[in-house]
Amino acid sequence: MFKLKKYEKIVQKVYQVLPKYKRMVDIELQSQTNVFRSLLANGQNLEKILPDIFAVIMEADRRVLGLEPFKVQVLGGLALFFGNIAEMKTGEGKTLVATLPLYARALQGNKGNFLITSNEYLAERDGESMGKVFKWLGLTVGIGVNVDDDKKIELYDSDIIYTTHSSLGFDYLFDNLGSDLDQQAVKRFNFAIIDEIDAVLLDGAQTSLIISGAPKVQSSLFEISNWFVNSLDEEDYELSEDRKKVWFSPLGIKKFQEYFNTPETVFSARNFDIYRHIVLALQANMLKKRDQDYVVDDGKVVLLDEVNGRKMNGVKLNGGIHQAIEAKESLKITPESKTLGMVSYQSLFKKFKSLSGMTGTAKTDEKEFIDTYHLEVIEIPTNLPLIRIDKKDQIYLTNQAKIEKSLELVKKGINEKRPILIETGSVSMSQLYSLILLQNRIPHNLLNASTAPQEKQIISEAGGVNSITLATSMAGRGTDIKLTPEAKENGGLLVIGTERMTSKRIDNQLRGRAGRQGEPGESQFLVSLEDKIVVENTSNRVRKYHDINVEKGEIGEFDLYQPIDKRIVKHAIDSAQRKVGNLEAQGRERTMAFDTILSNQREKIYRTRNEVLTDDPDFIDELINSCLNEVITNFVDNYRSIELHDVADFIFNNVESAYELADIEDQLAGNMKKKNIHLFLFNVASEALDKSLDRFKNGLQLAYFKKITVLKAIDNGWIDQLDYLQQLKSIVDGRSSAQHKPINEFALEARRSFFNMEKEMWLNMFRNLLLTEIEKNIDGSIELSFP
Numbered sequence: 001m002f003k004l005k006k007y008e009k010i011v012q013k014v015y016q017v018l019p020k021y022k023r024m025v026d027i028e029l030q031s032q033t034n035v036f037r038s039l040l041a042n043g044q045n046l047e048k049i050l051p052d053i054f055a056v057i058m059e060a061d062r063r064v065l066g067l068e069p070f071k072v073q074v075l076g077g078l079a080l081f082f083g084n085i086a087e088m089k090t091g092e093g094k095t096l097v098a099t100l101p102l103y104a105r106a107l108q109g110n111k112g113n114f115l116i117t118s119n120e121y122l123a124e125r126d127g128e129s130m131g132k133v134f135k136w137l138g139l140t141v142g143i144g145v146n147v148d149d150d151k152k153i154e155l156y157d158s159d160i161i162y163t164t165h166s167s168l169g170f171d172y173l174f175d176n177l178g179s180d181l182d183q184q185a186v187k188r189f190n191f192a193i194i195d196e197i198d199a200v201l202l203d204g205a206q207t208s209l210i211i212s213g214a215p216k217v218q219s220s221l222f223e224i225s226n227w228f229v230n231s232l233d234e235e236d237y238e239l240s241e242d243r244k245k246v247w248f249s250p251l252g253i254k255k256f257q258e259y260f261n262t263p264e265t266v267f268s269a270r271n272f273d274i275y276r277h278i279v280l281a282l283q284a285n286m287l288k289k290r291d292q293d294y295v296v297d298d299g300k301v302v303l304l305d306e307v308n309g310r311k312m313n314g315v316k317l318n319g320g321i322h323q324a325i326e327a328k329e330s331l332k333i334t335p336e337s338k339t340l341g342m343v344s345y346q347s348l349f350k351k352f353k354s355l356s357g358m359t360g361t362a363k364t365d366e367k368e369f370i371d372t373y374h375l376e377v378i379e380i381p382t383n384l385p386l387i388r389i390d391k392k393d394q395i396y397l398t399n400q401a402k403i404e405k406s407l408e409l410v411k412k413g414i415n416e417k418r419p420i421l422i423e424t425g426s427v428s429m430s431q432l433y434s435l436i437l438l439q440n441r442i443p444h445n446l447l448n449a450s451t452a453p454q455e456k457q458i459i460s461e462a463g464g465v466n467s468i469t470l471a472t473s474m475a476g477r478g479t480d481i482k483l484t485p486e487a488k489e490n491g492g493l494l495v496i497g498t499e500r501m502t503s504k505r506i507d508n509q510l511r512g513r514a515g516r517q518g519e520p521g522e523s524q525f526l527v528s529l530e531d532k533i534v535v536e537n538t539s540n541r542v543r544k545y546h547d548i549n550v551e552k553g554e555i556g557e558f559d560l561y562q563p564i565d566k567r568i569v570k571h572a573i574d575s576a577q578r579k580v581g582n583l584e585a586q587g588r589e590r591t592m593a594f595d596t597i598l599s600n601q602r603e604k605i606y607r608t609r610n611e612v613l614t615d616d617p618d619f620i621d622e623l624i625n626s627c628l629n630e631v632i633t634n635f636v637d638n639y640r641s642i643e644l645h646d647v648a649d650f651i652f653n654n655v656e657s658a659y660e661l662a663d664i665e666d667q668l669a670g671n672m673k674k675k676n677i678h679l680f681l682f683n684v685a686s687e688a689l690d691k692s693l694d695r696f697k698n699g700l701q702l703a704y705f706k707k708i709t710v711l712k713a714i715d716n717g718w719i720d721q722l723d724y725l726q727q728l729k730s731i732v733d734g735r736s737s738a739q740h741k742p743i744n745e746f747a748l749e750a751r752r753s754f755f756n757m758e759k760e761m762w763l764n765m766f767r768n769l770l771l772t773e774i775e776k777n778i779d780g781s782i783e784l785s786f787p
């Protein structure tokens, strides 16, 4: 409330200065960008001149787009500027609202200002339309989808960037795989507005973005593990309530120990690899269903999209689960690939100095936004009163009754000459419904994942009289259906929902296609007790109620076509939907907890990497010096007492092979104290290093050699660590009990393995520096072959 008051005061100031800018001719208004920029460069406080900045962009919006932001839109713009979530009802014009804070933030000249959308269609649509205003005011604008690699630097150098969350995430990960700082594109994370922030941060945030590459050594453990898992009984494992997790019961663990003849705890380092494979086999057999999660096509496992059921050709599950399914189906096991980079959306967006978001539906999940992102939700009033009529849900016992009743509604809408939008929960349902409409001779447009290329065309026709659009929830976000004057007169858009979606927010987004900008409209959802979400998430009591009454219906004792008005049924449907929502929230919380641990390590590595990439010779030399010290200290500390042959082995394996045992003996002169050995090895290594580096007569080549050997050691170590952590996550995530707190075990092991990785990195760096062979080509270039 306090914040809203503050913003309202600024709005007043905006309207006080607006007339001044309205009087300016185009060229004078356009020049204000430079005026503001130089004021800011000279130390002017951005907030002080905010009313003027907002007034300029408002007037530019009006001149270029023909749209002057309403008062409530200015208020929304301020909520975004100050880093909040602006909750503005569907159709209130959020696309335009975003222009105000983006312009203000971009004036500081610090780049890295983003508008992030949940899909490519919106990024392109909004980037192109709103881009015109920014360009008119002299700023540069980039659209970050489908961009060639060689255009990435230019893209991210724009003042304002419209892109999707995944494009940004992948570009960030790829940047940190390269060996050239000049090639890094995503350098600045200053300000971001996330459009449809609940879709991006809640609906789509359970999975992390992953880049994988380099095949791993093939393992034969997949088949053995599959065989073992098939020999288990039901009491050997437990499934979570939502059947999305599975873990071994104490009985199962006992069988594991007997079968593999390993009395040690299953979580010991020695058992890690086999245990991982067993867990994967258990998951593949118990959680992944053929023809539901995947199909077997031509000897290959092809995944199915959970939401729209389409085949996802070429997509593979990470972390070995894909191979475990192949073993389950007795197919040829494809090579497993290592994870090269991984980031969750949560970590990605936490990188921004200032983050904000907008949506029509955030208040219900405000707690999660505050807890996770420190984002407050500010409710912005509507410009005109909302006059859409949201009818209460009609609940039927059977799908058949529901569909027939919805058809009646469609026909009624046709008689009233209104545009109709029918929403289904999946691609298959949309196809089925399309068939039913055709059987009833009702012409319509179908909008789902497979007709996506025609999206623009379909939406442009959707607001005319008698236009019927059948869609999946794809048409639920950002879709702006423009009504014809006649359609408005006839009552506006009629939205018919044919089932509850996975959250109330998504339902509300669908309703929100109607009644935009104070227009007339209506929404009606029809639900049945046979809908997927209800069947999968309801109690036995409701199931019984369904079964008994269907039987009664068959003998005419229950009217199947009469909507059910019982509280327990309504309650059951609401709670089925809530249950799905809660499970998803828990999933996000877990992803976040795991990723927080991982992101601390990732940041540390990426920071060191970037320092190496800056080519600062002092930094690299210091690093190399520490490397000698670390490796030798680690070696010495590893022994209680060191024998001569241990020292010889160390030199032979890591420094050079031509060293004679007698020489070592001579030089140590019987003094086998650790301090003396340390000194001796340090001298040997320093000499060898000088010799190795002396091979480069050219300063540039020498600098390159140092940089690349160091970088290679860091990257190899980190990739192995990342891959290990991903595997570890999949096995600890499955077991949750009083004794085992998965996240604590993960944290402990992650820390221990990071420590080991650091040691391994130093050693690899050491070996790279001393043992890399060089071949000179005739043209003066060199080729390195690493040990």
Ligand SMILES: Nc1ncnc2c1ncn2[C@@H]1O[C@H](COP(=O)(O)OP(=O)(O)OP(=O)(O)O)[C@@H](O)[C@H]1O
Residues within 6 Å of the ligand: 067, 068, 069, 070, 073, 088, 089, 090, 091, 092, 093, 094, 095, 096, 359, 360, 477, 478, 479, 480, 482, 512, 513, 516, 517
């Ligand atoms: N100030 C304005 N004056 C006139 N029309 C406007 C104004 N602002 C927005 N509009 C129009 O309102 C419609 C809805 O805008 P937009 O699609 O940006 O809404 P939204 O808030 O993003 O909706 P959703 O929540 O569904 O994504 C558009 O047709 C847009 O042109």
